[in-house]
Amino acid sequence: MLRQINRKTKIWLILLVLFPLLIVSACASNPDNQHKDSATPNKDKENTKSSDTAFKVVIDPGHGGKDNGATGASGQYEKNFTLSLSKKVQKLLEDEPQIEVLMTRTDDSFLSQESRDRPKYANKQDADVFLSIHGNTFSDSTVSGTETFYYHKHSRQLAQIIQKHVVEATEFRDRGIKKEELFVVKDTNMPAALIEVGYMTNPQEESKMWTDEFQSRVATSIVKGIKEYREKSEEQGILEWIS
Numbered sequence: 001m002l003r004q005i006n007r008k009t010k011i012w013l014i015l016l017v018l019f020p021l022l023i024v025s026a027c028a029s030n031p032d033n034q035h036k037d038s039a040t041p042n043k044d045k046e047n048t049k050s051s052d053t054a055f056k057v058v059i060d061p062g063h064g065g066k067d068n069g070a071t072g073a074s075g076q077y078e079k080n081f082t083l084s085l086s087k088k089v090q091k092l093l094e095d096e097p098q099i100e101v102l103m104t105r106t107d108d109s110f111l112s113q114e115s116r117d118r119p120k121y122a123n124k125q126d127a128d129v130f131l132s133i134h135g136n137t138f139s140d141s142t143v144s145g146t147e148t149f150y151y152h153k154h155s156r157q158l159a160q161i162i163q164k165h166v167v168e169a170t171e172f173r174d175r176g177i178k179k180e181e182l183f184v185v186k187d188t189n190m191p192a193a194l195i196e197v198g199y200m201t202n203p204q205e206e207s208k209m210w211t212d213e214f215q216s217r218v219a220t221s222i223v224k225g226i227k228e229y230r231e232k233s234e235e236q237g238i239l240e241w242i243s
């Protein structure tokens with residue numbers, strides 16, 4: 001909490017210093033810009049900028065193909081839940097002008113764990129964020145809740161932000177974030193998190209998890225988390241660049 005306040009105060013101080021400087025430089029360079037505008041069309045500038053600044057998000061629906069994942073209390077498979085929810089996240093992210101969304105699978109394909117297909121894909125795409133979506137399982141059907149896993153230190157903040165938003169949407173028990181040696185979050189080069197939305201082996205949680213309304217709410221919360229993370233990481237980027 002204290003660190004957050006300090007960071008905000010720092011940003012305000014920087015803005016207070018930068019704002020008059022920006023006005024002065026804008027006034028001074030204005031006549032010059034007018035000349036340049038006639039020579040270089042603005043359109044080109046804008047196009048280059050948007051493709052350069054796109055924030056690449058890889059969404060990874062857990063399991064698929066011969067890997068069913070968990071079998072829910074109702075007998076339905078986790079792989080279908082993860083795909084359905086991930087496609088909702090994909091659809092929402094496609095409407096975000098500054099975000100480019102990529103999927104590790106969009107159908108019932110099998111992706112090999114041995115050959116590390118999922119992290120390899122994200123690394124090859126040079127993604128900014130990787131999110132793997134899952135449903136949890138346990139022998140005791142009373143166990144419940146939402147949790148998020150991460151591995152590298154640089155992924156902790158992403159896991160925290162995602163967990164905060166998803167728990168708000170599921171209204172399940174908040175099991176918090178955990179550091180765990182899972183290959184999808186370990187072998188990815190960028191900040192990565194694995195969300196366990198709820199327990200498919202818990203009949204109450206599972207029945208909610210299959211509803212369209214619940215999945216839409218969770219998808220919206222994941223998008224909110226990604227956007228908050230993007231803003232925070234950019235703020236930190238500016239601070240590192242100035243200091």
Ligand SMILES: [Zn+2]
Pocket residue numbers: 062063069070078134135
């Ligand atoms: Zn899973």
